[in-house]
Amino acid sequence: MVVRFNPSCLTLSHNPHHTTYFSKQVTVRSSYGKHMKRGGLGRRPQIVSSVLGNSNTEGVSVFVVSDLHTDYAENLKWVECLSNVKHKNDVLLVAGDVAETCSMFVVTMSLLKERFEHVFYVPGNHDLWCRREGQNYVRSLCFDCEIQVDSLEKLNKLLDACERIGVETNPTVIDEIGIIPLFSWYHESFDKEKDITGFRIPSLEMACKDFYACKWPKGLSNGDMSLALYFDAMNDKQIDVIKEIQMACDHIITFSHFVPRQELCPEKRMLFYPKLPKIIGSDSLEDRIRSIHGAEGRKDASSCHVFGHTHFCWDAVVDGIRYVQAPLAYPRERKRRMNGGENWLPFCLYADNKFADRLNPCYWSDYYSANPRTPHNTKLAPWVARFYKQTETVDV
Numbered sequence: 001m002v003v004r005f006n007p008s009c010l011t012l013s014h015n016p017h018h019t020t021y022f023s024k025q026v027t028v029r030s031s032y033g034k035h036m037k038r039g040g041l042g043r044r045p046q047i048v049s050s051v052l053g054n055s056n057t058e059g060v061s062v063f064v065v066s067d068l069h070t071d072y073a074e075n076l077k078w079v080e081c082l083s084n085v086k087h088k089n090d091v092l093l094v095a096g097d098v099a100e101t102c103s104m105f106v107v108t109m110s111l112l113k114e115r116f117e118h119v120f121y122v123p124g125n126h127d128l129w130c131r132r133e134g135q136n137y138v139r140s141l142c143f144d145c146e147i148q149v150d151s152l153e154k155l156n157k158l159l160d161a162c163e164r165i166g167v168e169t170n171p172t173v174i175d176e177i178g179i180i181p182l183f184s185w186y187h188e189s190f191d192k193e194k195d196i197t198g199f200r201i202p203s204l205e206m207a208c209k210d211f212y213a214c215k216w217p218k219g220l221s222n223g224d225m226s227l228a229l230y231f232d233a234m235n236d237k238q239i240d241v242i243k244e245i246q247m248a249c250d251h252i253i254t255f256s257h258f259v260p261r262q263e264l265c266p267e268k269r270m271l272f273y274p275k276l277p278k279i280i281g282s283d284s285l286e287d288r289i290r291s292i293h294g295a296e297g298r299k300d301a302s303s304c305h306v307f308g309h310t311h312f313c314w315d316a317v318v319d320g321i322r323y324v325q326a327p328l329a330y331p332r333e334r335k336r337r338m339n340g341g342e343n344w345l346p347f348c349l350y351a352d353n354k355f356a357d358r359l360n361p362c363y364w365s366d367y368y369s370a371n372p373r374t375p376h377n378t379k380l381a382p383w384v385a386r387f388y389k390q391t392e393t394v395d396v
Helices: 033-038 073-084 102-115 151-165 226-248 283-293 331-336 363-370
Strands: 062-065 087-094 116-121 138-142 145-148 172-174 177-181 251-255 303-307 314-318 321-325 347-351
Touching: 073 102, 087 102, 087 177, 102 116, 102 151, 116 172, 116 177, 177 226, 226 283, 251 283, 251 347, 283 303, 283 321, 303 347, 314 363
Parallel strands: 062 087, 087 116, 177 251, 251 303, 303 321
Antiparallel strands: 062 347, 138 145, 172 177, 314 321
16 A cells, blocks of 8 residues: 655554544446456356365365565565465465556566465456556557556556466365455445544545556446455356355455455554545445355354555454554565564465464554544644644634
8 A cells, every 4th residue: 555745754663552544236338348248257167166176184274475575675585585484275265455556466476386285366457557567567559659558457467467376366165165356446435434624635546546557447446445346346247156055154355455344444543644544345245255254254253354564463253353554565564563574474364274363463453452443533643744834723
């Protein structure tokens, strides 16, 4: 997750005592039908198998990680160092934001596939940026006219690359564990909490690089619900497979890049960019998760959803579902505080036929387990307020 203004304002800590970082169904009609045929919505569902190449009688382990950002040399080195560990028969869930360029994405996912028998992936926003692809993502339409390939076409290329490498992007059963990747995107109306007023806070367009680094075809925009609905609809092709998984599996793990519930992010007054909740999550995603796990989750704490994007380590149960975020995050974040990790990642979420104990440390989810959420309080925390000027009021 990147927002574009003073980098010192973007140091995203989990610690509430120190610095921190910051449905109604509608019909979408546009000119992006070709993308629905070529990629996402037109992709063949994965045939469910009760066991995929697993000979481990004690069952597989499921590891999770998000926000690898291997465009940073330190993060790529971390992935390369996984070569020292053999995870035969095990599963790795990669919850988006692997790399900004297609070439680095392929390098990273290939390295992970060498280490893990089964690797699953869902796309993040950084994966669909087009700004650094150069001539690799420019196609000639005629002798004197060229246009840049857009983010949906890049998505199709990434999914095709996953298929070649052997990375799964469809729901599958591994050793009686249901693994369900969920495509998603954020929308501004996801934010239901009271806004911070009285301060000069940059607009979403100024702060969020997605608004210019992603290129969308006509009819899709970060400024409305269209992208969230489009990506959520990509999951519809897998409904029959998901129903089979629901009937066959006691333990199901869903995962996405984006955030399904606003309470899985600190309150606005705690965030260095108080408008962050407007660009992190989707109501459709939470509805999709509940349709799979049930309105109150599944029995025996067997429901879990993994997400990414905000770079906050998180592990909390909300309305019967366990929500986990285990980000590698940016090198600068790891150096300044425990916002992401190296030594404990990827996090082993499931082993020995049961879910693991809580992820630790998780400063923010731990904070909210002991303190109520108070979104009506819009007074900026002191470590945030010092970065913003108050707007002038004029008496009339």
